[in-house]
Amino acid sequence: MSVTPPVQPAGEVRVTEYVRRAARRWYVIVFAVVAAVLLVFLHGVSGATKQSVATAGIYLGQPFTPSGSAVLNSTPLSNPSISIQYVTAPQQIAAAAKAAGIDHRRLRSHISVLASGGAAASAGKAVTGTGPPTITITTEGPWTRLKVQTVSNTLAQALIDYANRYTTLKTNLIASRVTLEKSQLQTVLEVQKQARANLATIAGSNADPLSKVAAQAPFVTDLSTAADQIGTLTQNLTNDQVALAATKDIESAQFISRAVGRGVSATTRRNSLIIAAMVGLIVEASRNKLHRMGMRTCPDWPELLDRAPDLHFKHYTADELQLPHDIVLALGDVRLSEIEVCADTAYNVFNPAHTDPRLADALRSSFWTDLDDWRGGAR
Numbered sequence: 001m002s003v004t005p006p007v008q009p010a011g012e013v014r015v016t017e018y019v020r021r022a023a024r025r026w027y028v029i030v031f032a033v034v035a036a037v038l039l040v041f042l043h044g045v046s047g048a049t050k051q052s053v054a055t056a057g058i059y060l061g062q063p064f065t066p067s068g069s070a071v072l073n074s075t076p077l078s079n080p081s082i083s084i085q086y087v088t089a090p091q092q093i094a095a096a097a098k099a100a101g102i103d104h105r106r107l108r109s110h111i112s113v114l115a116s117g118g119a120a121a122s123a124g125k126a127v128t129g130t131g132p133p134t135i136t137i138t139t140e141g142p143w144t145r146l147k148v149q150t151v152s153n154t155l156a157q158a159l160i161d162y163a164n165r166y167t168t169l170k171t172n173l174i175a176s177r178v179t180l181e182k183s184q185l186q187t188v189l190e191v192q193k194q195a196r197a198n199l200a201t202i203a204g205s206n207a208d209p210l211s212k213v214a215a216q217a218p219f220v221t222d223l224s225t226a227a228d229q230i231g232t233l234t235q236n237l238t239n240d241q242v243a244l245a246a247t248k249d250i251e252s253a254q255f256i257s258r259a260v261g262r263g264v265s266a267t268t269r270r271n272s273l274i275i276a277a278m279v280g281l282i283v284e285a286s287r288n289k290l291h292r293m294g295m296r297t298c299p300d301w302p303e304l305l306d307r308a309p310d311l312h313f314k315h316y317t318a319d320e321l322q323l324p325h326d327i328v329l330a331l332g333d334v335r336l337s338e339i340e341v342c343a344d345t346a347y348n349v350f351n352p353a354h355t356d357p358r359l360a361d362a363l364r365s366s367f368w369t370d371l372d373d374w375r376g377g378a379r
Contacts, residue, residue, distance in 0.1 A: 058256060084115055195223045
């Protein structure tokens, strides 16, 4: 019968043992603390340089046909890559840099463009989308808030002007038609008003009835014609006013939000990735540790705690206990990974109620103790 306790399974160390092991490896703790302090210092140094950022959002519009009866699905700007190429063209960058008082040679690398609500576009790599696209122009760099704000808004306005070439012409034509229809309607209303005044004058005269009818006939015709014209002009004016509003608010490109500069801290991608990776590893390791502990803890732990307050029972498979050779031989031809045991590995005590009977018999013949026979004691 073996009398040497097995090696304790990994991950099942009690707090006191963990403290002793940490004390023996104090240099690991010191190294970790120094590394953490160094990373924080590098992160702080990288963020010491203040930068400014400004983002402008643009809706590129959804043009209709000239009659307004259908949507124009195929337009140059229905492909966001065209908008991106226009914004990042050297002449647009130069114009924005001049407006902000920035060297255009430094500006291009500080401008990013997003299309259709998140399709990123880097230099030379445009991403296409479908439907009415939206464009986001962001300028970030070591300049004042006003300068980056000016750059983003200048580029956005240039794109809006470029996108609205068709809708601007259409808007002007419809607006001219609305103005003409209002003028014509006013003229007809004056004719109608004058005809009614003339009819009233004739009706109040002392002329005989036949003479009155003869005198009123032309003005009655004017009223009838004016009524028809008023109806037609009113309908046309209403339709054109609706079309004008749609052209301005739906079909035309416009600002979703104008850029407003704000200060930010510049952090290098390398340090950000290192810190993010370290935090991610710590969180994931903690989560896995808690998950494993939650899965291993015996479901009858309240009852077991009453019976043996010093013990902490968890579920394992036989292969995790690293059993001595004689116990493995006593089990016979079985797969250790398929045999379960409920035990406190620190005190080498097993719970027969949740332990495979074959393994329970083998453990009783070794240094392991049955919970029913446990009377407490040192490890």
